[in-house]
Amino acid sequence: MQHPLFTTPPVPHHFCGCQIDHRPQFLQSVVSIDQVDTWFSDLTAHLKWQQDRIHLFGREHLIPRLNAWYGDQGTDFAYSGIPLKAEQWTNTLTEIRRLLEEHLEVQLNSVLANLYRNGLDKMGWHSDDEKQMCPKSPIVSVNFGASRKMQFKPKDQTNTERLSLLLEHGDLVVMYPPTQEVTKHCIPMMKKVVEPRINLTFRRHRQ
Numbered sequence: 001m002q003h004p005l006f007t008t009p010p011v012p013h014h015f016c017g018c019q020i021d022h023r024p025q026f027l028q029s030v031v032s033i034d035q036v037d038t039w040f041s042d043l044t045a046h047l048k049w050q051q052d053r054i055h056l057f058g059r060e061h062l063i064p065r066l067n068a069w070y071g072d073q074g075t076d077f078a079y080s081g082i083p084l085k086a087e088q089w090t091n092t093l094t095e096i097r098r099l100l101e102e103h104l105e106v107q108l109n110s111v112l113a114n115l116y117r118n119g120l121d122k123m124g125w126h127s128d129d130e131k132q133m134c135p136k137s138p139i140v141s142v143n144f145g146a147s148r149k150m151q152f153k154p155k156d157q158t159n160t161e162r163l164s165l166l167l168e169h170g171d172l173v174v175m176y177p178p179t180q181e182v183t184k185h186c187i188p189m190m191k192k193v194v195e196p197r198i199n200l201t202f203r204r205h206r207q
């Protein structure tokens with residue numbers, strides 16, 4: 001795949017002493033618009049989507065989205081008590097991973113894929129600070145489909161700063177350390193959204 005020399009510039013946000021870069025339509029600037037749409041269809045149709053259950057206050061709940069976990073050998077993962085066995089990379093995930101590694105000069109070995117079926121699906125406040133993750137590596141996420149808000153808040157509850165990004169088809173977000181150490185993020189419900197959205201959150205896992 002041949003990449004252009006210039007891509008959309010990052011919009012850096014400095015939040016709670018952390019850098020969070022948002023690059024609107026990054027994917028369309030490095031591959032064709034058709035390719036981004038083809039990836040979206042392929043991910044929707046071919047990832048091994050599942051709806052996990054979590055235990056909260058003694059009750060079992062279905063999580064309000066579908067997800068799938070892919071990674072190199074040795075990157076099995078667990079979050080909120082849900083064990084995720086790494087599936088083998090699909091061709092589409094491999095292409096996107098290589099493109100991000102090349103453009104951002106980072107090494108990524110795993111990805112959590114999230115499918116929000118419509119605006120009722122969401123993700124609550126959390127940080128990606130699991131012990132299995134390399135704390136020095138950024139977390140890199142790309143977005144397909146419906147536009148959804150991503151919100152950030154400090155872990156320090158006395159700090160009232162907030163950051164909200166509107167993430168659209170093809171957008172890239174890079175969360176540099178120590179974002180996971182000092183902030184939380186979430187994808188709130190947006191009831192008017194009827195279209196699906198896929199987010200791929202690439203990480204570097206300790207192996």
Ligand SMILES: O=C(O)CCC(=O)C(=O)O
Nearest residue numbers: 112114128150187199201
């Ligand atoms: O859907 C998103 O943009 C966020 C996903 C996320 O926070 C995660 O995978 O930990």
